Amino acid sequence: MVSEATNTLKKSVFWDWMTTVDHKKIAILYLLAGTLFFLKAGLMAVIFRIQLIAPEMEFISGQTFNEFITMHGTLMLFLAVTPIFFAFMNFVVPLQIGARDVAFPFVNALGFWLFFLGGLLLSLSWFFGGAPDAGWTSYVPLASREFGGVGIDFYVLGLQISGFGTLVSGINFIVTIINMRAPGMTMMRLPLFCWTTLLTSILIVFAFTPLAAGLALLMLDRIFDAQFFIPGEGGNVVIWQHIFWIFGHPEVYILVLPAFGMISEVIPAFSKKRLFGYTSMVFAVLIIAFLSFMVWMHHMFTVGIGPIANSIFAISTMTIAVPTGIKIFNWLFTMWGGKLTFNTAMIFAASFVPTFVLGGVTGVMLAMAPVDHLYHDTYFVVAHFHYIIVGGIVLGIFAALFYWYPKMFGHKLNETLGMIMFWLFYIGFHLTFFIQHILGLVGMPRRVYTYLEGQGMDTMNFISTIGAFLMAVAVIILIINIVYSALKSEPVTVDDPWDARTLEWATHTPVPEYNFAQTPQVRSLDPVFYEKIHGNGKMKPAEPLDDIHMPSGSILPFFISLGLFIAGFGFISFHLDLFISPYVLIAIGGIVTFGSMGLRSMQTDHGYHISKETVEEMEKELS
Amino acid sequence: MNGWKRFLQFAPLMAIVLLLAGCGEQGLSALDPMGPQSQWIFDNMLLSLYVMALVIVVVFVLFFIIIIRFRHKEGDDEYPEQVHGSTKLEVAWTVIPILLLAILAVPTITGQFYLSVGAEDIAEDEEDIGDLGDADEEIAEEDIAEDAYVIDVTAHQFWWEFDYPEGFTTGNEVYIPEGEEVVFQLEAEDVIHSFWVPALAGKVDNIPGVTNHLWLEADEPGVYMGKCAELCGPSHALMDFKLIAMEEDDYAAWNEEMQQEEEEPEETLAQQGREHFEEEGCLACHAVEGEGSAQGPTLTNFGDRNQIAGFLDYSEENLRDWIRDPGALKQGTNMPASPGLEDDELDAIIAYLDQLEAVDDETTEELEIQ
Numbered sequence: 001m002v003s004e005a006t007n008t009l010k011k012s013v014f015w016d017w018m019t020t021v022d023h024k025k026i027a028i029l030y031l032l033a034g035t036l037f038f039l040k041a042g043l044m045a046v047i048f049r050i051q052l053i054a055p056e057m058e059f060i061s062g063q064t065f066n067e068f069i070t071m072h073g074t075l076m077l078f079l080a081v082t083p084i085f086f087a088f089m090n091f092v093v094p095l096q097i098g099a100r101d102v103a104f105p106f107v108n109a110l111g112f113w114l115f116f117l118g119g120l121l122l123s124l125s126w127f128f129g130g131a132p133d134a135g136w137t138s139y140v141p142l143a144s145r146e147f148g149g150v151g152i153d154f155y156v157l158g159l160q161i162s163g164f165g166t167l168v169s170g171i172n173f174i175v176t177i178i179n180m181r182a183p184g185m186t187m188m189r190l191p192l193f194c195w196t197t198l199l200t201s202i203l204i205v206f207a208f209t210p211l212a213a214g215l216a217l218l219m220l221d222r223i224f225d226a227q228f229f230i231p232g233e234g235g236n237v238v239i240w241q242h243i244f245w246i247f248g249h250p251e252v253y254i255l256v257l258p259a260f261g262m263i264s265e266v267i268p269a270f271s272k273k274r275l276f277g278y279t280s281m282v283f284a285v286l287i288i289a290f291l292s293f294m295v296w297m298h299h300m301f302t303v304g305i306g307p308i309a310n311s312i313f314a315i316s317t318m319t320i321a322v323p324t325g326i327k328i329f330n331w332l333f334t335m336w337g338g339k340l341t342f343n344t345a346m347i348f349a350a351s352f353v354p355t356f357v358l359g360g361v362t363g364v365m366l367a368m369a370p371v372d373h374l375y376h377d378t379y380f381v382v383a384h385f386h387y388i389i390v391g392g393i394v395l396g397i398f399a400a401l402f403y404w405y406p407k408m409f410g411h412k413l414n415e416t417l418g419m420i421m422f423w424l425f426y427i428g429f430h431l432t433f434f435i436q437h438i439l440g441l442v443g444m445p446r447r448v449y450t451y452l453e454g455q456g457m458d459t460m461n462f463i464s465t466i467g468a469f470l471m472a473v474a475v476i477i478l479i480i481n482i483v484y485s486a487l488k489s490e491p492v493t494v495d496d497p498w499d500a501r502t503l504e505w506a507t508h509t510p511v512p513e514y515n516f517a518q519t520p521q522v523r524s525l526d527p528v529f530y531e532k533i534h535g536n537g538k539m540k541p542a543e544p545l546d547d548i549h550m551p552s553g554s555i556l557p558f559f560i561s562l563g564l565f566i567a568g569f570g571f572i573s574f575h576l577d578l579f580i581s582p583y584v585l586i587a588i589g590g591i592v593t594f595g596s597m598g599l600r601s602m603q604t605d606h607g608y609h610i611s612k613e614t615v616e617e618m619e620k621e622l623s
Numbered sequence: 624m625n626g627w628k629r630f631l632q633f634a635p636l637m638a639i640v641l642l643l644a645g646c647g648e649q650g651l652s653a654l655d656p657m658g659p660q661s662q663w664i665f666d667n668m669l670l671s672l673y674v675m676a677l678v679i680v681v682v683f684v685l686f687f688i689i690i691i692r693f694r695h696k697e698g699d700d701e702y703p704e705q706v707h708g709s710t711k712l713e714v715a716w717t718v719i720p721i722l723l724l725a726i727l728a729v730p731t732i733t734g735q736f737y738l739s740v741g742a743e744d745i746a747e748d749e750e751d752i753g754d755l756g757d758a759d760e761e762i763a764e765e766d767i768a769e770d771a772y773v774i775d776v777t778a779h780q781f782w783w784e785f786d787y788p789e790g791f792t793t794g795n796e797v798y799i800p801e802g803e804e805v806v807f808q809l810e811a812e813d814v815i816h817s818f819w820v821p822a823l824a825g826k827v828d829n830i831p832g833v834t835n836h837l838w839l840e841a842d843e844p845g846v847y848m849g850k851c852a853e854l855c856g857p858s859h860a861l862m863d864f865k866l867i868a869m870e871e872d873d874y875a876a877w878n879e880e881m882q883q884e885e886e887e888p889e890e891t892l893a894q895q896g897r898e899h900f901e902e903e904g905c906l907a908c909h910a911v912e913g914e915g916s917a918q919g920p921t922l923t924n925f926g927d928r929n930q931i932a933g934f935l936d937y938s939e940e941n942l943r944d945w946i947r948d949p950g951a952l953k954q955g956t957n958m959p960a961s962p963g964l965e966d967d968e969l970d971a972i973i974a975y976l977d978q979l980e981a982v983d984d985e986t987t988e989e990l991e992i993q
């Protein structure tokens with residue numbers, strides 16, 4: 001690849017990817033790792049849906065079922081969807097704001113390796129006495145030492161480490177978007193995807209910190225015999241739920257805001273129209289982000305906190321429907337009067353709108369606190385949040401994947417396979433989850449590994465499982481599509497294969513290491529589209545062509561994370577019977593992590609320059 | 624309230640609702656409410672469903688118009704008009720949802736007070752409106768109306784203990800008088816559970832270290848299914864219980880019977896069973912007529928049970944399997960297996976357990992029919 005022509009040519013492929021600090025390569029690492037966790041979590045879902053296909057099945061035991069649902073939720077939220085979003089954010093945001101990289105490339109790599117090794121640590125639990133089994137929410141006392149298995153130690157430390165990764169990446173994006181915008185790219189010209197990335201990152205900073213605190217308390221309880229959450233010893237189990245949901249509710253918006261951003265990119269691109277009501281869209285996400293911290297107790301209406309508190313949180317929850325409604329109608333009216341091209345990316349994006357409305361209205365129903373006493377902890381809730389997460393977020397991810405794939409990999413995905421996948425997935429999704437609303441109302445609690453015959457739940461569960469199979473087939477078709485397209489697809493040689501609007505389409509395909517040879521001058525919202533109408537179709541440069549300063553790669557992010565991985569495993573091994581003392585593991589891990597950090601502090605590394613001549617040569621070759 | 628109900632019942636969407644009510648089992652499904660609590664919840668669920676259906680219809684109609692009318696046509700390569708937005712439209716779709724939400728906000732708040740225990744007295748007292756903050760605090764015993772009938776519910780992994788004000792205890796099955804408001808005081812022994820009788824009321828959590836309350840009322844006598852709604856371990860799915868509502872007289876008789884001292888079993892087999900029951904140490908966990916420990920479910924009225932261990936049909940065969948190896952049927956149960964028990968000993972114990980009854984068979988049959 002041309003982009004490797006300079007500094008990276010001397011490295012082996014393996015070493016290059018291990019040490020890369022290039023936001024585009026880190027994006028692909030995130031995408032790969034996230035996809036692996038996504039497939040793993042999806043497979044678990046298929047297995048426990050098989051368990052539920054008929055009443056009183058004995059395909060897996062109650063214990064295994066609990067481990068599967070816990071890991072399904074934890075993996076999907078922390079280790080599949082979040083990293084897949086980070087993949088797109090990493091790839092797209094610097095390009096959309098006209099930057100050469102993120103603000104802190106080293107921290108970016110550190111964020112990835114922390115997330116990945118934290119995820120591996122969590123997954124190791126399968127080989128040491130079983131996965132965590134207290135649900136992804138890990139409510140104490142079920143997650144305490146007395147009632148929960150050793151898997152929960154892996155949950156606590158694995159999430160703590162990968163949470164650090166998410167946290168530093170969030171900080172990185174905030175600084176990047178605030179500081180690294182090209183000349184003329186004012187905040188109110190920022191593409192919606194960048195806005196949602198910014199707000200998601202702010203939410204991460206404010207939400208992952210309480211999670212880190214909560215996990216630290218739980219770790220102290222479990223490993224060092226503290227009593228924060230032990231009733232009868234001065235501890236309080238409800239506090240955990242508060243801490244968890246103060247994190248947990250913003251987490252939902254951490255996931256859904258980037259999906260809003262993706263949809264807001266794809267719909268205008270294929271409607272050939274600018275986003276309807278851009279300003280109100282921006283303020284709607286701002287309000288949603290703000291309100292997301294005001295509603296956590298709606299997860300706890302049945303805990304018995306009292307009618308006053310419940311009423312307040314019920315009303316604050318309902319208010320979120322207003323900005324969300326604004327977004328829905330703005331998307332609809334972006335399409336209204338447009339010239340819509342329904343390729344795979346667009347059909348995913350367009351179908352997001354009505355599907356998300358279905359998830360949203362059940363959200364309002366759930367917000368009615370007294371009625372929530374019926375819905376709470378039943379399949380109605382399961383249906384609701386899967387309508388948001390699958391019908392909203394995953395559809396958004398698929399739209400984004402088909403949309404940005406040519407920029408990321410230099411070829412398009414196959415459209416025929418894409419359409420087959422869409423219909424299978426979409427039908428499968430509704431089959432699986434629509435019926436679950438009713439299952440909840442006829443009395444099926446969530447997280448049950450089986451149900452008895454003659455309770456009126458047999459047919460509906462059967463249908464739901466069939467739907468899950470369809471979704472699994474759709475994902476297999478996606479994988480076939482990726483392989484098939486890699487082998488057979490025509491390479492994309494033009495910069496802007498979709499006739500799109502935002503700045504990432506002004507870069508070459510494949511994107512060179514330095515992104516923009518000259519930083520572009522942005523003159524409007526949708527700068528590329530603006531230049532098509534008002535200019536010659538090319539971005540005007542904001543600076544003369546010169547040597548380009550690039551950051552050097554480093555293996556240290558990997559070692560910092562590896563040290564934490566070893567130390568984390570050391571803390572867990574207090575309750576495992578290992579041949580090696582936990583203290584030794586903690587010491588090794590500490591030395592590796594802090595040693596690497598020390599090394600980084602003492603290193604003098606000013607990066608390197610790509611000479612003007614090389615840039616000119618590469619630009620000629622690419623255009 | 625009545626006018627409301629009538630409106631809801633004649634609304635056109637009722638057809639769909641009736642279809643929904645067809646799903647699920649009577650006595651379990653919340654779509655077939657059998658008491659004032661669940662009726663209130665059901666009515667307001669419908670209210671929100673109607674409001675939301677309006678939103679769904681608007682969005683879907685717009686959506687389908689768009690995807691049919693505004694498709695890109697071959698050869699038409701001009702860019703469409705680049706519209707920035709429309710203040711009028713944007714104000715409309717901000718204000719209308721606020722109004723719709725206001726409709727839902729009213730029953731949300733009033734219902735919250737109606738459904739919680741103790742608090743409704745405070746809400747009704749107009750003069751005390753300034754003291755509403757008190758409702759937020761944990762409800763003290765004296766706040767619960769004095770004439771309320773309070774049953775203590777203690778949830779265990781994976782069974783339910785019901786303590787009656789008269790001093791006796793039942794396990795996994797709770798009896799209440801029909802047409803009377805009963806308050807359940809909810810506590811937990813080990814982990815968090817959640818007390819839910821879908822056909823009669825919403826759920827409230829049983830939390831260790833916390834005391835919660837829930838009231839409910841059954842309009843008709845019958846057997847209602849109850850479930851644990853909060854993940855509590857491997858056998859969470861099997862932590863079912865039964866709520867049995869009886870006619871007032873039957874209930875009084877039952878209650879009287881439960882307070883009686885244990886009578887010597889009549890049959891010899893059952894007498895032997897009683898001896899084995901003591902020898903095997905069953906009393907270490909299972910009390911009978913107040914005698915023995917309360918570590919496990921009380922067996923005082925075991926012969927009346929609809930289910931064994933909350934989920935197995937009551938039959939001799941199931942009971943035999945259960946006593947032999949409970950863990951094989953209910954993973955994680957605290958009841959140990961009894962592999963050493965001789966077959967004839969087991970038969971005797973079963974005969975003993977079967978005659979532990981507090982309701983005559985006639986009443987039981989009547990209930991089952993309903």
